[in-house]
Amino acid sequence: MILRLSARRAFLGMLVASAVFASLAHGVTPDEVLRDPALEGRARAISQLLRCVVCQNQSIDDSNAPLARDLRVIVRERLVSGDTDKQAIDFIVGRYGNFVLLKPPMQLDTLALWIGPALFLLVAALGFVRYLRKRSVDQAAEGPAALTTIEQDRVSELFSRRS
Template sequence: MKQIPAILALTILVVMAGGPPALAVEPDEVLANPVLEGRARAISTELRCVVCQNQSIDDSDADIARDLRLLVRERLVAGDNDEEVVDYIVARYGDFVLLRPPFQPNTLALWLGPPLMAVIIATLSVLFYQTYQRRRRAGTGPEPLSPSDRAELDALVERIASTNPPSPSSVPRSRFRAEIEEGLKPPPDPDDELPGADESSDNDTHAGNADTQRQT
């Protein structure tokens, strides 16, 4: 139920956006000659309001837009054709006053400005989103220690460091530790003869000779 007002408001905005623009031309601006008035309206739709966001003087309620509309009608009443009226306005305000300025070196900013702004805004949006995601992922980790916890941890570390740790030889070895240490020792080299092996071999030789002499 809470979504109904939001949907209704969105629908109203869409309808208002899709409807015709508000009529900015005041009744006292309209020329008595319908032909001249039609030409004035057509010219006004091609001229930019210099203080508005990409809006024609025919749709703008700004004071400068009203002054330009009156100037257009004055030039038409004076006998200028449409091109002369536009040239007169451009001579006073520059090519920026045209909603569709000619593509030339001095109007590159007008042509390339909106696409560049769109690219910049998109890039900043992506960077902002990535920064937000990194901060969000960082926020899911462990919470930082409070000052009291950090002080307690530092005191514990200092207390442990101040005590003399026992030497490794004085610590009794567990059965598992002894087995691990024995397993880490290298196997005996078969080339190395065991102590007393030569003496045992000599004794066996003398015993064999004695048995042979008794048999003879």
Template sequence: MRKLIAALGIVLAVAVSAPIAYAVQPDEVMTDPAKEARARELSRELRCMVCQNQSIDDSDATLAKDLRLLVRERIAAGDSNKQVLDYLVARYGEFVLLKPRFEAHTLILWLIPPLVLIGGGLGLWLHIRRRSRAAEAVADTPVPLNAEEQARLEGILAETNPKA
């Protein structure tokens, strides 16, 4: 049993400490480390059009590889990061960016989450407020006794106060 636990511990330690595997192939890597770092940074900001919720840096799709190579070609040609992103947005649309830009046509994307959060908080606050008011109204309203309860109360009062 101890050997099994030790083996599981080793496997878990290796899995946790293993470097993150990226989809970038050795033949894609640029010789200049600074340019390669820029390419990797840009690749993490771009969406794989096949996988859609994954960056091209992490995707194994053929289109992602083509996009990674295109990014590296543009960097090698001397484009800045903004120029590379602008080129890809012009070619593939705003959807290619994992994090859309804050512009007039993407304003709704940026405003919906806080508005939903504020609306949900407001709705929860109103719900709690209504429930507490309803509970107070019920607690303040005396409930009349039925005939059986009234007779029992009178009997108890007669036993405790025989003179009355």
């Protein structure tokens, strides 16, 4: 009973802590937020499409890196100046290339990004199949392992009992 109660308290404590710290993990600071909710919504949507070039695995919306903050500010400035979403994205892509997009387009220069993982898996699978075949051929060439004297005595004993 006591263990169950302390487990519940620990769970509730972790739940509260995760809720508190989750709000701190968000990259957008209050001074970046636009007054117009529609523009802010567009800015947030664009920020979720762009990769932080420092963190590389986060959007600029989620990243706390100074460069991500600068990119968020640039996106907001472009939207306030009247750019469409596409124009704001194209401006950032013009500076950093397609790498800054979390989902880069299928083009000749990004072909490696799209085909690379599948090619890697194919090569790994072929290597694994080759390893298994070589291992089975090696085992077949060796033949069955010779019995030790103890094993031979045990086999002889079993056969003699049977007769």
